[in-house]
Amino acid sequence: MSAYVISEVDDVRDPAGFEVYRTIAAKTIAQYGGQYLIRGGAADLIEGGPPPKTIIVVEFPTLERLREWYASPEYAEALKVRQTAFDRRLIFVDGVLPV
Template identity: 85%
Template sequence: MPAYVISEVDDVRDPAGFEAYRTIAAKTIAQYGGRYLVRGGAASVIEGGPPPKTIIVVEFPTMERLREWYASPEYAEALNVRRTALDRRLIFVEGITPV
């Protein structure tokens, strides 16, 4: 069953650091079998809530693989950069098995 990472970037504190994070993260996502479905495209609120920030959605083959990626030494480098470059909300969610 696929699993998804949904990231909502709230604030970019260091634009150069943000770009470094994106580069490192993209490499590790591919290495762990993930693929971007949404990467900061235009977003609109249709119902409720505040306006959306920058939204990123990444699909992984399984929740186990997603968690392996997040805990990996390769992604740890990206997390170190992220801590000073941006604030975000990160959500892991299971998908559905295709019919």
């Protein structure tokens, strides 16, 4: 069953670092079988709040594979850059089981 990473990027402090992060992250996501479904498109707030920031959604084949990616030495390089480049909320979501 697919699993998803939902990232809400907030407060980019270092645009150059953000680009370095994106490059490394994209390579590692592909390496671990992930694919981008949403990568920063326009988001409209319909209900609730606060207003959405930049939203990224990545699909992985399984939650286990997603967790392997996040804990991988390859992605650790991106995480080092992220710490000083930008803030975000990161959510892991297991896919829906068939009914």
